[in-house]
Amino acid sequence: MILSFGISLLLMGIKFLAYHLTQSQAVLTDALESIINVMASGFAFYSVSLAAQPKDQNHPYGHGKIEFFSAGFEGALIIAAGIFMLVQGIQHLQAPPELQALPVGSGLLAFATLANAVLGYWLVREGKQMGSPTVSADGRHLLVDSLSSVVLLVGLGAILWTGWYWLDQVFTFLLLGVIFYNGYRLVRESVAGLMDEADDTTLQQLRDALQAARRSTWIDVHNMRVQKYGADLHIDCHLTLPYYLDLKTAHDEGKRFEEVLIGASSHRVEVFVHSDPCVYQCCPYCHVKNCAVRKHPQTVDIPWTIENLYRNEKHFSEMDAPVAYVRDDVTR
Structure with a gap:
């Protein structure tokens, strides 16, 4: 993030130099957004x-939530800057400035665009590896900034080719559309993280690991909730075990279950497992061999899915048809 801040500061200076040379409103729009890049990189480092x-x-769950706030702060800055640029663009519709030195300005902007794209790609890759929403958000912002600069370069090329200087205003408003969308997306992702919105991608990864390591004593898993605290994951769920297991055996089964979840992620994981005793409705899908207390034969095989991992109910039992699930607190 220190590197991102330093490069963003340098590229901001290059873009403002390009604006000084060209007097292009579209270039100014791109340069003003670079101020947001610098501010966002500084806050992201913090x-x-x-x-x-x-x-x-x-902070018993750590300080990771600040990363979602950082991404939202960056999105809000982008939207605020977009509003300012929109006002400036409308004012320049009445008195557009005279464009000049477009080849030199375009060359400077092309260099800044390439540097932004390389830095953005690197930050996104590093952010994914670390599981950091802040680093990924900063990288995606720079990639979108690079894309908008490419659009701007196309516009400057069109102006040089055709001599239609009014195209500068057209590409200004096209860039504003990209800027507003990028800001909205970052705010949306920030709110989702702060509100603990369900992440099906993460849950699917955990589900695949559990399904691959599934043991016969793990009768079902339900009420699974995954919360993200920056790069850290907090997982809690209910694991149904045979009711006759002694306390130590049940604890060992829960420990093996936790180890599977921890091993499924490359980030820090905290797991809390609530052990449920099985009930007779579990018999049709229970895979425990030679169970001395079985009341019904095992007749179905229920794969664990995101749906039945989410629900606060034991899995389907044909003994309960048409009721599809058995709640933990109700015997039916």
């Missing part, structure tokens, strides 16, 4: 530093 701090008494 956020990542804070998120890396260990848990404490005031």
